[in-house]
Amino acid sequence: MINLEIPKKFGFLVGQAHQVATEVMRPNSRKYDRAEHTYPKELDMLAAVINGMNESGALSGAGAAGATRGGGSSTNGAHPKDETTRNGSNLANVLSVAEVSWGDVGLLLTMPGQGLGNAAIAAVANEEQLQRFGGKWAAMAITEPEAGSDSAAIRTTATLDGDEYVLNGEKIFVTSGDRAELIVVWASLDRSQGRAAIKSFVVERDNPGLKLDRLEHKLGIRASDTANFVLSDCRVPKENLLGSPEIQAKQGFAGVMQTFDNTRPLVAAMALGVARACLEETRERLQEAGIRIDYDAPPQSQSAAAAEFIAMEADYESARLLTLEAAWMADNGKPNSLNASMAKAKAGRTGTDIALRCVALCGTVGYGEGELLEKWARDAKILDIFEGTQQIQLLVVARLLLGKSSSELK
Amino acid sequence: MPSQQQNLTDRSMAIGLRALNRFAGSPVVDRLGLREPAERFLYSASKTTMRTAASAGRTFAAAQKLATPARQPTAQPSGLFDLTPTDEQRMLSESVRDFALQRLRPAAIDADAACTPPRELLTQSDNLGLTMIGVPEELGGAVSERSAVTAVLMSEALAQGDMGLAVACLAPAAVSTALSLWGNEEQQATYLPAFVGESIPAAALAVLEPRALFNPFKLETRARRANGGYVLSGVKSLVPRAVDGELFIVAAALDGRNPALFIVESGAGGITVEPEPAMGIRAAATGRLTFDDVELPAGALIGDASAEVYAECIQLGRIGWSALAVGTGQAVLDYVIPYVKDRTAFGEPIANRQAIAFAVSNIAIELDGLRLATYRAASRADQGKSFAREAALARRLASQHGMSIGSDGVQLLGGHGYVKEHPVERWYRDLRAAGLMEGVLLV
Numbered sequence: 003m004i005n006l007e008i009p010k011k012f013g014f015l016v017g018q019a020h021q022v023a024t025e026v027m028r029p030n031s032r033k034y035d036r037a038e039h040t041y042p043k044e045l046d047m048l049a050a051v052i053n054g055m056n057e058s059g060a061l062s063g064a065g066a067a068g069a070t071r072g073g074g075s076s077t078n079g080a081h082p083k084d085e086t087t088r089n090g091s092n093l094a095n096v097l098s099v100a101e102v103s104w105g106d107v108g109l110l111l112t113m114p115g116q117g118l119g120n121a122a123i124a125a126v127a128n129e130e131q132l133q134r135f136g137g138k139w140a141a142m143a144i145t146e147p148e149a150g151s152d153s154a155a156i157r158t159t160a161t162l163d164g165d166e167y168v169l170n171g172e173k174i175f176v177t178s179g180d181r182a183e184l185i186v187v188w189a190s191l192d193r194s195q196g197r198a199a200i201k202s203f204v205v206e207r208d209n210p211g212l213k214l215d216r217l218e219h220k221l222g223i224r225a226s227d228t229a230n231f232v233l234s235d236c237r238v239p240k241e242n243l244l245g246s247p248e249i250q251a252k253q254g255f256a257g258v259m260q261t262f263d264n265t266r267p268l269v270a271a272m273a274l275g276v277a278r279a280c281l282e283e284t285r286e287r288l289q290e291a292g293i294r295i296d297y298d299a300p301p302q303s304q305s306a307a308a309a310e311f312i313a314m315e316a317d318y319e320s321a322r323l324l325t326l327e328a329a330w331m332a333d334n335g336k337p338n339s340l341n342a343s344m345a346k347a348k349a350g351r352t353g354t355d356i357a358l359r360c361v362a363l364c365g366t367v368g369y370g371e372g373e374l375l376e377k378w379a380r381d382a383k384i385l386d387i388f389e390g391t392q393q394i395q396l397l398v399v400a401r402l403l404l405g406k407s408s409s410e411l412k
Numbered sequence: 413m414p415s416q417q418q419n420l421t422d423r424s425m426a427i428g429l430r431a432l433n434r435f436a437g438s439p440v441v442d443r444l445g446l447r448e449p450a451e452r453f454l455y456s457a458s459k460t461t462m463r464t465a466a467s468a469g470r471t472f473a474a475a476q477k478l479a480t481p482a483r484q485p486t487a488q489p490s491g492l493f494d495l496t497p498t499d500e501q502r503m504l505s506e507s508v509r510d511f512a513l514q515r516l517r518p519a520a521i522d523a524d525a526a527c528t529p530p531r532e533l534l535t536q537s538d539n540l541g542l543t544m545i546g547v548p549e550e551l552g553g554a555v556s557e558r559s560a561v562t563a564v565l566m567s568e569a570l571a572q573g574d575m576g577l578a579v580a581c582l583a584p585a586a587v588s589t590a591l592s593l594w595g596n597e598e599q600q601a602t603y604l605p606a607f608v609g610e611s612i613p614a615a616a617l618a619v620l621e622p623r624a625l626f627n628p629f630k631l632e633t634r635a636r637r638a639n640g641g642y643v644l645s646g647v648k649s650l651v652p653r654a655v656d657g658e659l660f661i662v663a664a665a666l667d668g669r670n671p672a673l674f675i676v677e678s679g680a681g682g683i684t685v686e687p688e689p690a691m692g693i694r695a696a697a698t699g700r701l702t703f704d705d706v707e708l709p710a711g712a713l714i715g716d717a718s719a720e721v722y723a724e725c726i727q728l729g730r731i732g733w734s735a736l737a738v739g740t741g742q743a744v745l746d747y748v749i750p751y752v753k754d755r756t757a758f759g760e761p762i763a764n765r766q767a768i769a770f771a772v773s774n775i776a777i778e779l780d781g782l783r784l785a786t787y788r789a790a791s792r793a794d795q796g797k798s799f800a801r802e803a804a805l806a807r808r809l810a811s812q813h814g815m816s817i818g819s820d821g822v823q824l825l826g827g828h829g830y831v832k833e834h835p836v837e838r839w840y841r842d843l844r845a846a847g848l849m850e851g852v853l854l855v
Contacts, residue, residue, distance in 0.1 A: 003498055004561050005489040005795070006788035087494040297804035298723055303627040315801075316808035319788075320781025327784060330493055344777045393770075400769035403776055404753060410764050 006323060009089050012097055019098040022048065023105025028374075031106045034225035035377050039217050041181060042109055042225055049114035090333040092264070096271040096325055103275025107381050108225035110272065117178050118142035118389075119186035121265050122202055126245045135204060141182035143173035143231065151394045153188065154197035158233060160189040162240065167203060169211065169236040175388075179229025180214055183207050187233065191249055199249045204242040211236025222380030263339050264332065266346040266389055270325040273353030273385040276378050277318050280360040283375055285311065287364045307363060314356045321349040340402045347395035350386035357382040463686040466701070469658030469678040470606070470613060477601035482548035484558030484592065486794050495787075497565060500555075505565040511540065512573025512739075516581075517835075520574035523695035524838055527687065529580035529653070537581035538612040542566065546589030546854070551600055552608030553592070560728060560790040563589070563855035564735040568783075571739025575842035576695030578736055579852060583652040583696065586732075586854035587615035590661050590673065590725065593854075594715040599675060602711075603659065615659040618648035618701055619729070619851025628663065628726050628850045631671045633703065635664040635713075642666075642713065644674060644706040652852055654685050654699025661714065662703070663722070663851065672717035673725060674708055682706040692841030693849075725854065727803040728793065732853025734786040734806040737814035737846035740839050741779040744821035747836060748772060752824055771820050778813035785809050790855055811847025818843030 008016070026048050034042045102110045110116075119140025127135060149155040158171025169189050179185060185205045192199040205212055215230040240247070285295070293307045301309035324345040331338035357379035361368035368375040386392050401411050497505070515533060523529050545563060547553030555562065563585075570578035588607035591600055606613050619628050633646025644664055651657065658678050666672045676683070688700040715721030749772060752763040762768045789802035818840040822829035829836045 003487070003489040003494055004496070004501075004787055004791050005492065005494050006784060006791055007491075007493070007795070007797075009492050011491075087490075087492050087496060089492045093493060297800045298629055298726065299627050300625075301804075301808060303625045312804060312808055313812065316785070316805040316812070317781075319785050319802075319805045320778070320809055320813075323784035323788060324777070324781050326493060327495060327780070330495060341780075344773075344780060347773070348777050348781060393766075396770045396773040397766070399773035399776060400763075400766075403749060403772055404763045404769060406763060406769070411766070411769055412764075 006326070008097065011089070012094060015094055016097050016101050019101035020104075022051075023102050027102060027105025027109050030109060030225075031374055031377065032371070034109065035222075036224075038219060038224040039227060042112065045109065045112065045114055049116075087330075088333045089330070092267065092329040092332040093326065096267055096329040099268050099271040100275040100278070100322075100325075103272040104279045105275075106225065107272050107276050107385070108223035111223055111226035112178050112181065114181070115139045117182050118265065119182065119184055119204075122186045122244065123184075123204070125264060126202070130241070131204070131244065135184060138183040139178070139181070140184040140186055140204070141176050141178045141229075143176045143179065143185050143187045145175045146172055147174055151391055154200065156188055156190055156200055157193070158187065158189040159193065160191055160201065160203060160243075162191075163237070165240050166237045167240055167243065169203060169205065169233045169238065171233050172215075172231070173233065174230045175218070176229045176231060177226055177388075179231060180207075180217060180227050185212065185231070186244065189233075191247075195249055201247070202244045203238055204244065205233075205236060205238050209236055209238065221383060222377065223384050262390065263342045266342040266395075267325050267328040267332070267338075269385055269389040270321065270328070270345040270349035273349040273382065274318070274322050274325060276382045276385065277321070277349075277353045277356040280357045280375060280378050280382075281311075281315060281318060283373065284360040284363055284368075287367060310359065310363065314359060317348075317352045318356060321345070321352040324348050340399060343390070343395040343398040343402075346390060347392055347399065350395070351392055353382040354379075354386050463684050463702075464655070466678040466683040466685045467614075467656050467658060471679075472602050472606065472659070472677060474598060474602040475605045478550065478597045481595060481597045481600055482550045482592075484546070484548045484553065484555070486559065486796070487557045488795065489791070495784075497561075501559075501562050501565050504562065505569045508540065508566045509569035509572055511536070512570045512578070516570065516573030516577045520577060520695060520835065520838065521832065523574070523577055523580075525694075527689045527694045528697050529577055529695050533577065534580065538584075540581075542581060542585045543588040543607040543612050546585060547592045547604060547608055551592070551604045554608075558593075558794070560731065560793040560855040561787065564731060564786060564790040567732055567735035567853065567855060568739040568742070568786075571736040572743050573739075574695060575736050575740045575839070575845070576693040578739070579652050579693050579696035582732070582853055583617070584612050584615040586617040586729070586852060587659060587661055589854040590617060590714065591675075594673070594718075594721050594725075596711075598711055599714065603675065606659075613658040614653045614656040615661075616651045616653060616657050617661045617725075617729070617851045617854060618651045618654075619663040619726070620649040620651075620849065621647060622649040622700065626850070629671060629723075631663055631665040633662065633664040634668060635666050635672070635674055635708070637667060639707070641710045642674065642708040644676065644703045644708055646703050648701040648703075650688060650690060650693075650698045650849065650852075651701050652693075652696040652698055654701055655687060655697065657685070657699075657701075660701065662701075663725075666713075666717050670717065670719050671722050673714040673722060674712045675714060676703070676706065676708060676712065680706050680708065691844060692838065693845050694841075723800065724793075726850060727789075727800055728854050729849075729851045730803045730807040731786060731789045731793070731799075732855045733846045733849050734782065734789070734803075734810040734814075735855060736853070737810035737843060738779065738783045738786055740843055741775070741782065741814060741817045744817050744836060744839050744843075745772070745775050745779060747834075748775070748821055748824045755825075768824060771824055775817050775820055778809070779817060782806065782809040782813055793855075807847070814843045814846045 030044055117140045119142040123135050144153055160167045160169050187203050187205050190199045213232045215232050218228040295308050295311055301312045328338050328341040328345040331341055361375050361379045519530050519533055541554045544554035591603055635642045635644045660676045662674050662676045663671050682704040684702045686700050688698050752768050753761050755762050785806040789799050789806045792799040792802050821836040822840045
């Protein structure tokens with residue numbers, strides 16, 4: 003039966019996440035925006051709390067590690083058999099990520115133990131690997147100077163030498179790369195075989211062949227470090243390859259891409275959190291300025307500010323529901339590549355759009371560093387870029403809708 | 413069963429309608445047998461350009477009156493987030509969609525030009541039981557439970573065929589739903605039997621007034637108390653099937669204060685009607701009603717002039733228009749996808765170009781967001797939660813993105829989209845309506 007309200011059973015989870023956002027994220031937002039590259043030590047305490055919470059399932063999706071394999075087991079208690087729909091971990095993760103991002107998305111992104119690499123490990127690691135890598139903070143290294151969205155163009159190579167793979171290449175934009183304990187590195191077993199030969203390898207951060215080149219200075223999400231690495235004859239045990247070592251023309255790349263179906267709704271959720279923060283702050287400022295939002299009167303009959311606010315809220319609602327839909331589909335075992343990308347596209351662009359418009363509506367209060375709106379507007383932009391840019395999402399959606407291959411629709 | 417071979421529409425419709433308690437059994441199928449229209453004959457409304465007195469209409473007299481007004485109960489969901497319609501909703505919307513695609517779509521171009529819905533089509537649609545969906549069972553209604561979501565799904569399905577014809581088909585249902593939701597036992601006994609009978613009256617819910625920045629909560633149409641009843645004056649704009657209308661529900665400010673709803677029979681003296689064709693939804697035969705000191709009986713006032721009832725009426729109407737935008741938006745998406753794959757330019761299908769492909773992606777994205785927002789507003793209404801905000805957000809999405817989808821539909825076909833050889837030019841005109849229409853529909 004159609005119902006688009008958040009189920010009551012997630013109330014506790016969202017409440018906890020909101021508390022974390024209010025008590026830990028917000029008070030540290032400006033501090034680590036200014037002190038870029040300084041490790042937010044407050045998060046260590048939080049990570050311990052969250053690990054405790056994970057036992058009960060709450061806040062399991064506070065970072066990308068929450069993304070689980072397609073089916074999405076319900077972590078929030080068994081559901082009665084007569085229910086025909088599932089509200090499981092994917093929906094829970096989206097909700098908690100949005101809530102914590104409402105606090106601070108930069109801090110969320112550098113939550114210990116909650117890296118994107120953890121999502122990849124969760125999605126494709128075998129039991130032995132889960133044993134070895136479980137509980138460790140794992141970053142993800144995909145992008146290269148010459149390969150951004152086009153991850154099939156990766157130049158980093160992996161060559162089998164005895165019981166070890168030898169990795170050589172350069173990786174950029176590795177979120178939490180310096181702080182994580184593990185880096186999941188994408189590399190090609192055979193560059194002549196294209197995307198099918200691309201595999202992911204778990205590299206320990208202290209591997210001598212993995213050298214930190216520099217930390218980036220960024221527009222936003224400054225609390226979250228972004229590292230560039232050089233891999234030179236970086237040797238890893240062959241058991242550190244995630245998934246099958248075979249080069250399969252059809253399945254190889256699909257395996258690594260599958261991670262994205264689960265992580266794209268989470269990035270969409272981050273954008274929702276930032277957008278909601280902006281809307282709430284702006285609504286207060288507008289009220290102070292004597293603007294009343296009337297949902298019954300047609301927007302065109304109200305002040306321009308009220309009409310703009312309603313327009314922003316409408317797009318926020320659209321993005322929010324698209325994101326919940328993608329997560330709900332994952333929870334119910336429905337293929338959601340299309341919906342995950344639709345959610346990411348809509349939420350990514352809406353987050354940036356809302357944040358920038360809120361800054362303008364609030365004038366110097368919005369633009370100045372005295373409040374957080376200007377920071378949120380800088381933070382929001384990355385959410386329309388990483389985990390697949392706006393344009394990549396539109397491409398994914400179009401190919402699926404039009405039945406086009408990547409060689410037909412480039 | 414009808415002796416003739418039933419086509420696909422008939423069969424699927426029979427399946428869908430069997431889900432309805434009222435319609436179970438084969439005699440119903442016979443009644444609903446949608447025979448191929450032997451001849452489509454359009455009865456003219458808009459061709460008459462001069463003002464005329466409103467149609468004389470039938471006489472409505474109170475039948476067996478219940479002690480208290482009947483209301484449909486609502487079913488409550490489990491509380492889980494769920495996008496799965498019930499089996500009944502799925503069957504109903506599939507049947508209605510078949511009807512829309514096989515009957516409304518082919519009739520749309522002529523009906524648009526004539527500013528008139530084909531009479532045959534209206535009969536078929538009346539037989540679908542649209543006016544019975546919102547009526548309580550004890551008054552002859554079709555569905556055991558009140559569901560705005562069901563009405564949304566059916567409206568969406570109809571508009572996938574054609575928005576203008578959907579409005580023509582749904583206009584009487586808004587009146588029967590309003591009487592079911594807010595009518596007292598006297599009003600229900602007087603008017604509802606006609607909406608569950610054989611010959612459904614042309615009826616409409618008239619809210620809009622002809623001026624810029626119109627706000628349905630600030631009406632210029634006035635009703636003042638006089639002689640134990642009311643006297644109604646004012647002008648209502650874009651009323652569907654106005655010329656043939658037999659019964660109207662009219663929004664008017666009571667004694668110059670808060671807006672309220674009044675039942676107005678077309679036979680009441682002092683009503684003039686003139687065709688008011690617009691940019692789109694022309695098949696709905698829109699017209700302008702002028703009330704010149706129309707005397708109404710004391711029983712004409714609906715819902716004791718409650719502000720809540722009026723606000724709910726406006727909000728449910730907006731959800732209805734969003735639902736129509738979803739349906740027509742889906743028609744656009746389904747039309748442009750094969751077109752851009754077939755159409756070649758510079759040696760390959762234009763779908764291979766990002767500029768084209770991304771426009772298709774954006775139609776799909778905004779359409780899905782609009783659909784979900786519309787469902788949410790309707791679902792909250794069914795759950796007895798506040799839905800003013802959600803209705804406003806769905807409407808805003810329908811206004812902005814519905815318009816863009818209509819525009820992109822034409823743009824993707826280029827010059828071919830601008831001519832009537834393709835339906836996208838009509839959808840462009842129709843989709844603009846969703847952002848400005850008030851009333852008319854009630855989910």
